Amino acid sequence: MRKVILGVAMLATISLASCKNEAKKETETETKTKEVAMTTAAFGVRGNCGMCKSTIENAVKGVDGVASADWDKLKKQINVSFDDSKTNLDAIHNAIVASGYDTDKFEGNEEAYGNLPGCCQFDHNMEMSLKGDVKPDEKSNH
Template identity: 55%
Template sequence: MKILSAFLMLLLPALVFGAEQTLVLDVSGHCGSCKKRIEKTVKAVDGTSSADWNKRTKKLTVSFDDEKTNKDAIVNAVLKVGHDADGKTADNEAYSNLPDCCQYRDE
């Protein structure tokens, strides 16, 4: 009985709290400034615990609590700062606000 109680005490937090999820998204960008902007934006989304954008592969890896946020909120945050993400195109006004070195559409 003590073993069962101990097991349930260990398992209970996993059932009560949201599960940590990892998501990999395609996010357009060019340079170190893009990396800083993308990662800072994603980390500001409530519920995210980490964000890493790879300049070479254009992949964003995000860890987040699925009880606090979701893929759509993360993608929308990236779109709002002017970067295309997950097959969606950022608003032209947001894109045009990117520094010249970060504009990637006319390559």
């Protein structure tokens, strides 16, 4: 009788340990599926000043799936990080274009460009995605 009781007790202990391990595995799987691989990209965007920076970055950050946006006034370039399962580069370019700014892929919306403050109305021929050391333009210190 003692052997039977001891055997039953051991079986119950093993079953409980097994259930705990299965629950732990499910929790680990849930955590892993929530991790998202972010895509980063950099491309040219024309603009002049701090107000341009704000408008461009806000336009990009308004796109669902964008994690970060940083426009470099001197290099005329934006760096973006986004979830490519929710958005793509064309959607990001289109958000910038809709706010009136040119990208290296598309020209800005003319009506939106016309509504930009005077200091933000950039030269449509300015170079973008400048490399190396860039000297600030005295006219663009807004």
